[in-house]
Amino acid sequence: MPRAEDGDRAELASGGARDSRRVIAHADMDAFYASVEMLDNPELRGRPVIVGGGSNRGVVSSASYEARHFGVRSAMPTVEARRLCPEGVFVRGRMDRYAEISRRIREIFLSFSPIVEPLSLDEAFIDLTGTERLLGEPLEAARALKRRVLEGTGLVASIGVAPVKMAAKILSDMSKPDGLLAIGPEHLREFLDPLPVERLWGVGSVTLERMHRAGIRLIGDLARRDAGELRSLFGSFGPQLRELALGRDPRPVIADWERKSYGEENTFERDLEAGSDELARALIAHAEALGRRLRADRVAARTITLKLKLARPLGGGRYPLLTRSLSLDAPTDDGAAIMRAVRSLLARAANGEKIRLAGVQAHNLERSDPRQLGLFDPAAANSAARNVRLNRALDAVTRRFGEDAVTRGLAHAERAAPTHRIK
Secondary structure (H helix, E strand, O other), X not given: XXXXXXXXXXXXXXXXXXXXXXXXXXXXXOOHHHHHHHHHOHHHOOOOXXXXXXXXXXXXXXXXXXXXXXXXXXXXXXXXXXXXXOOOEEEOOOHHHHHHXXXXXXXXXXXXXXXXXXXXXXXXXXXXXXXXXXXOOHHHHHHHHHHHHHHHHOOOEEEEEEOOXXXXXXXXXXXXXXXXXXXXXXXXXXXXXXXXXXXXXXXXXXXXXXXXXXXXXXXXXXXXXXXXXXXXXXXXXXXXXHHHHOOOOOOOOOOOOOOOEEEXXXXXXXXXXOOOHHHHHHHHHHHHHHHHHHHHOOEEEEEEEEEEEEOOOOEOOEOXXXXXXXXXXEEEOOHHHHHHHHHHHHOOOOOOOEEEEEEEEEEEEEEOOOOOOOOOOHHHHHHHHHHHHHHHHHHHHHHHHOOOOOOOXXXXXXXXXXXXXXX
């Protein structure tokens, strides 16, 4: 049975994932955002580093293992993190930097297999099926993958290897930090049965409560129930969960995965007026950050969405949420064009309201080919060419000197806490 030890660079699990049919690895970077901050600033190493927005209303995006020792976790309110860890070092998120490192990690994954399915900036499934002649046995390949990531980035990944995606992800979670676990098909049921049922994908708090009422607490309990009984309890989702509990997860690793949207948002320290300069600063920062990320990934967005959470309590910690979208005549990767769309959307929303949270999303993405400048509108062509040159220059300055080196318009807004997942 698999067993992980903290700090081990590679730990062998019984079975060795020798399934000739499918071998799937799940690689997950350890405390990714916090680890990048410590990589770039060695003085932070060994300290409780907490990445998130500067606002007390914000949430934690990532916490080093030193901070986790105090109970700090991702998605925890910043004010709670400060209470639990008053000595914590709170760092603003730098999504551009995390995305840059993520692309480097992705290249390493692709050097092991062309079939890589990212789940977020810091984790991905890698299909190692049929790579034994080139990379060796799955456990050997996974060890090499961990080593290559460390050598190429200075960061640590935890890896799980199994015949199915679900088990590979569970194993990588169990092997943290800095571990490696692998299991073969002959041990899959033995491994899954004693685990809590909430380890299965799709078992949230509501489903978990209903399962506990039905006497289902372990994955093995679910596997032993009749499919018809589970259908009556949970609808069509019940038999699907039973299949996962039996170790049957036919989902393939999808190599042609693409992001559907990019987004940046933050919750403010104090409520802002809809027409205030402070709100404009935050939206400009979001628009510029989205533009940089789109250009880095060579995509352009045709639809821009403004997201606003109004400072009007509904009770139970809930607030009204407004979203407004605008489709552009042509796809863009330009922060200024994104901001023009945002201004138009803001003028149609939240008049006279105070704003608690603001965000910008870019979706309906297209591959960004070299621009074809208009033949019959020289002024527009020249303007587009100038924007391309300007953005290239801004990107170069940002890569070298950081996101705050050059800003457009109202400068130095409070940046968003980076979202942990990408869609």
